[in-house]
Amino acid sequence: MNNRYSAFANRFLRPSGTKQLMDDLSEVANGAEAIVNLGGGNPGHISAAHELFRHRIQSLLEDRSIDDVLRRYDDPQGHLPFRKALAAQLSSRYGWRVTADNIALTAGSQTSFFMLFNAFAGLYDNGTQKKIMLPLAPEYIGYTDVGLTDDMLSSKPGAIEYTGEHAYKYRLDFDASDITDDVGLVCVSRPTNPTGNVITDQELSHLLDVTNQAQVPLIIDGAYGLPFPHIVFSEATPMFQEHAILCLSLSKLGLPGLRTGIVIADAEIAAMLSSLNAIFSLANNSLGAQIVESLLASGEVFKLSENVIKPFYAEKSVQARQWISESFSGIDYYVHESEGAIFLWLWFPGLPIDDMTLYRRLKSRGVLVLPGQYFFPSRDTKNAHQQECIRLSYAQEPAEVKRGIEIIADEVRRAQEERTR
Ligand code: PLP
Numbered sequence: 001m002n003n004r005y006s007a008f009a010n011r012f013l014r015p016s017g018t019k020q021l022m023d024d025l026s027e028v029a030n031g032a033e034a035i036v037n038l039g040g041g042n043p044g045h046i047s048a049a050h051e052l053f054r055h056r057i058q059s060l061l062e063d064r065s066i067d068d069v070l071r072r073y074d075d076p077q078g079h080l081p082f083r084k085a086l087a088a089q090l091s092s093r094y095g096w097r098v099t100a101d102n103i104a105l106t107a108g109s110q111t112s113f114f115m116l117f118n119a120f121a122g123l124y125d126n127g128t129q130k131k132i133m134l135p136l137a138p139e140y141i142g143y144t145d146v147g148l149t150d151d152m153l154s155s156k157p158g159a160i161e162y163t164g165e166h167a168y169k170y171r172l173d174f175d176a177s178d179i180t181d182d183v184g185l186v187c188v189s190r191p192t193n194p195t196g197n198v199i200t201d202q203e204l205s206h207l208l209d210v211t212n213q214a215q216v217p218l219i220i221d222g223a224y225g226l227p228f229p230h231i232v233f234s235e236a237t238p239m240f241q242e243h244a245i246l247c248l249s250l251s252k253l254g255l256p257g258l259r260t261g262i263v264i265a266d267a268e269i270a271a272m273l274s275s276l277n278a279i280f281s282l283a284n285n286s287l288g289a290q291i292v293e294s295l296l297a298s299g300e301v302f303k304l305s306e307n308v309i310k311p312f313y314a315e316k317s318v319q320a321r322q323w324i325s326e327s328f329s330g331i332d333y334y335v336h337e338s339e340g341a342i343f344l345w346l347w348f349p350g351l352p353i354d355d356m357t358l359y360r361r362l363k364s365r366g367v368l369v370l371p372g373q374y375f376f377p378s379r380d381t382k383n384a385h386q387q388e389c390i391r392l393s394y395a396q397e398p399a400e401v402k403r404g405i406e407i408i409a410d411e412v413r414r415a416q417e418e419r420t421r
Contacts, residue, residue, distance in 0.1 A: 008148070016145045017374030024368050036404040037396055039309045039368030041193065042256065043062035044316070044395035048308050049254040052300070058289045063307035069287050076272035076282065078105025078262075081290035085297040086262065091139065093227065093302070098242045098264060104273035106261035107225050109249040113187075114146040115247060116219060116263070122149040130184030135174040135207060138345070138375035138389070140193045140221065148338040153377045154183070158197075161351050162334075165324070168347070169337040170195060172203040179214040185220035186211050191232060191340030194375045194391035196317070198225070198234045208241050217269075219245045229253045230305035230312045234339040242266055250288045252342070253301070253309065260288030312397070313342055320394035321343055323402050326407035331416065345372075346408075347388055353415045354387040355402040361415075367407045 002010050024039045031101065060066040064196045065150055077083070083100035107114045123128045134143065137155035144153065148256075156178055158170025188207060191198045199207070203333035204220070211218040224231040229252045239248055243266075250260040263273055273350040277284060294299045317338040324335060324344070336345035351358070372389030392408070394401050 002057065007153075012145070014145075014231065017141045017370070018145055018260075019372070021141060021370060024363075027272065033366065034090045036400050036407065038392040038401065039370055039395070040393065041113060041250050041342070042393075042395065043254055045086060046254055046309060046312050049304055052295070053255060053291055055404075058407075059081070060290060062167065062348070065290065070291050073283040073381055074286040074289075076284075077270060078165065078277075078284065080285045080292065082289035082293040082296065084287075089296060089299065089302070090227075090240075090264070093114075094238055094240070097101075101267040102264055102270055104263045104270040105284055105286075105289060106263060106264070106273065107279065109221065109247050110139065110142050110146075110258040111259040112261040112273075113143060113219075113221075114249050114261050115273055116185065116247075116269075117143070117146050117152065119269075119272060119276075120217060121147065121152050122421055128337060130313065133179065133183045133186045133188055134377065135188055136170060136172050136197070136199065138170070138192075138194055138372065138376065138396040139377060140189045141189075141370070141374045141377075143187065144374070146379040157376070157383075163337055165339055166328075166334050170197055172199055172206070174207070174210070175236050176210045179210060179216055179372055183216055184312075185217050185219060187221065189221035189223065190236070191375050192222045192236070192372065193224065193341050194343050194372070195336040195345040196338040196341050196343055197336060198232055198236050200219045201235075201237050202237070204239050207246065207349075208239065212241065212243050215243070216245050217245050217265075221247045223247065223249045223253050226419065228301050228305040229312055230302075230310045231342060232340040232387045233310070233314050233317065236340075240264065245269060251290060252365070253292070253305070255291070256290050258288035258291070259285065260292075272400070290298055292323050294344075316342075316394045316401070317344070318399070319398065320392075320401055320405065323405045327406050330410060333412070343391050344394050346392065347372075347385070348412055351388045351412070352418060355390055356387075358415065359389060361411050362408060365407050365411065367404045369404075369408065380388065 006126050083103040086103055087098045087100050089381050090098050117132050117211040121132045123129055134155035136158045160168055162168050180304050207218055245265040248262040332349055334347040355373055359371040370391040373386045376386040
């Protein structure tokens with residue numbers, strides 16, 4: 001306990017997977033030693049996307065619309081022309097009944113979750129206490145520590161389905177009875193970070209149905225997904241309903257530094273987020289929205305996502321799995337089906353060391369991954385499987401990814417030999 005600060009600050013000073021991840025990232029960025037970074041969620045460098053954004057910045061400078069970004073606070077609900085352009089695209093492409101009033105911008109999806117989780121869970125004015133339900137664990141590490149009350153998250157482990165000699169997939173095993181009276185919000189990432197799972201249209205329809213019946217909002221975290229940046233390799237349709245809250249972001253389009261989150265929800269929720277933005281920060285930085293607005297209005301963002309971003313990662317995923325199958329021969333392992341996002345999720349059944357030890361040993365050999373247990377957030381689901389998995393990102397340079405995979409194979413083999421000695 002630290003008595004210098006309030007309980008509020010101490011909550012965020014506790015050890016956490018998210019901090020570990022961000023510390024690892026800055027160690028890579030600032031350290032003198034070359035580290036094979038398969039750890040963080042940084043997107044890969046896609047020059048076509050990067051050039052497009054640079055070009056847009058150039059135009060903002062030339063036509064002087066940059067002056068507005070620099071000189072005034074934006075609307076706390078987010079840049080209006082961006083919200084209008086997005087609403088128009090979502091209505092015309094998918095027939096969704098959304099206007100600019102249904103959209104709020106935040107300082108990144110992580111901030112969206114902080115606001116939304118604490119708005120729908122924790123202590124209510126009538127004295128009831130609610131929690132967030134994650135219907136398919138493992139789930140995104142970033143959800144774990146955003147609650148302002150303890151034990152805010154509950155989760156349901158996915159059912160394991162073997163899909164190949166070294167492949168498997170978590171299936172949704174969740175129904176109406178899992179939404180107890182104390183559930184204030186259900187949240188699922190699609191694609192799922194860390195596994196690369198993309199819940200099927202059928203699974204998502206089921207989640208939409210049961211949450212609708214229970215009158216509980218459903219967050220669909222599309223940070224990697226639909227309709228953009230479309231890092232989805234399986235068949236999947238973008239879906240939205242009145243009780244859904246679709247969270248998108250500009251980060252995986254290639255603009256993580258601009259911290260722009262997008263929330264599409266009913267107008268009351270969007271207005272609530274606007275109030276929170278006003279209190280927390282008056283308004284958000286609007287540069288990301290200004291850069292992307294005209295690319296949205298012209299439909300360019302959708303083309304870029306489908307024709308450039310998706311194939312970039314799809315190719316990397318195939319390549320990384322090829323390297324895994326070459327390097328891992330003789331190892332007892334499974335890789336989760338790679339249906340989207342930028343990660344592979346490796347499972348080593350019966351691994352004699354736990355995932356934290358493997359993480360540390362790999363780090364000492366200059367390879368960063370993430371230990372799997374961070375992605376099983378609620379306390380009610382602990383089992384051995386959670387300590388037999390690691391996540392690796394394949395977004396970085398191919399030579400680095402290949403080298404990292406070889407070192408992982410070597411280290412896992414060593415650990416398995418220790419058992420037989
Ligand atoms: N959701 C998922 C599933 C993520 O993996 C990430 C970042 O890695 C985020 C949301 C957060 O994205 P942002 O950069 O918009 O905060």
